Amino acid sequence: MTTVDFQPGGYRFVPGVFQYSAGVAALSGFGMRRVQFRRPVPLDEGFARIEGIIKAEERPLTAFCACELRSPGQFSEEGFRHFNERYVDTLARWGIFDGSTNPVARSNVCPEVGGPAEPSFHAFTFTVAREEPRPSFVVAGSGECPEGLGNYRDHIVRRGDLSAEAIAEKARFVLGEMERRLGALGAGWTDVTATQVYTVHDIHPFLAGEIVARGAAPGGVTWHFDRPPVVDLEYEMDCRGVLEELVV
Structure with a gap:
């Protein structure tokens, strides 16, 4: 895995699939600010609020570099593709998505209890102009399936097996993917400030x-009682090393 600079946003990214990158890290002269909403904000309203927050900091919309979504329930593969096509429309208007390459990292999970009525923003991250002692980064969420292989169903680790042994194997796969993405960003577990697990x-x-x-939990583990976004996926993780976080 290698990174590509996205100069308009002040960050570099690990190329992934069209709907998101595998992770982002701030370029020299930039840091990252994570903003969490107190309650999930529906997608369109969320984009509008994010636009206002970024502009209030006198940053370009291209500074939007990562987000965390919440959805009502798991998608079919076709439904997930349709959702992603809607999601990237705004990124295209903001000058981020060029029709094939998407630098923005993302997680999208489904609360098992008390989830939103429609896909919504839980949090987002954007770059700010400042020097930091080490680059801030966000690793995108990954479930127990290699990405970019055409479909999920045929490649899910231990698909349909919910035994304790199978869940542990799924977790090992995801931990390995987290480590690959961290390595591509020039980071490791000791640089992580937050580790999040999504599973029921x-x-x-x-x-x-x-x-x-x-060493995957230097700041502890936040366990969300959520499911990954696609039917038959059972376990997801993401992590980040961000020095500034706000709740609005």
């Missing part, structure tokens, strides 16, 4: 041995 399955059987023991 019990993580305690492998929390110590697979997550904590390999």
Whole structure:
């Protein structure tokens, strides 16, 4: 994995699929600010609020570099594709998505209890002009399936197997993907400020041995009782190393 500079936004990214990149890191002279909404904000309203926040900081809309979404329930593969096509429309208008390459990192998960009525923003990250002691970064969410292979169904790790052993194997795959993306950004677990897990399955059987023991939780683990966005995916993670976070 290698990174590509996105100069208009002040960050570099690990190329991924058309709907999101695998991760982003601030370029020299820039840092990152994560903004979390107190409650999920529907997609269109969220984009409008994000535009206002970024412009108020006198930053271009291209500074938008990562987001965390919440959806009502898991998508079929076709439904996920249609959602992603809608999502990237705004990024194209903002001068971020060029029709094939999308530098913005993303997670999109589905709360099992009390989820939103429609796809919504939970949080977003944008670049700000400042020097930082080390580059801020956001690693995009990944479930237990390699991306870019045409479909999810045929490549999901232990698809349909919900045994404790299978969930642990899914977690190991995702941890490996997190490490590959961190490495591409020039970072490691010791640089992480937040590790997030998204699953409705019990993580305690492998929390110590697979997550904590390999150093994947230097700031602890935030476990969201959520499902990944596509049917048959059962486990997702993301992580970040961001020095400034706000709740609005």
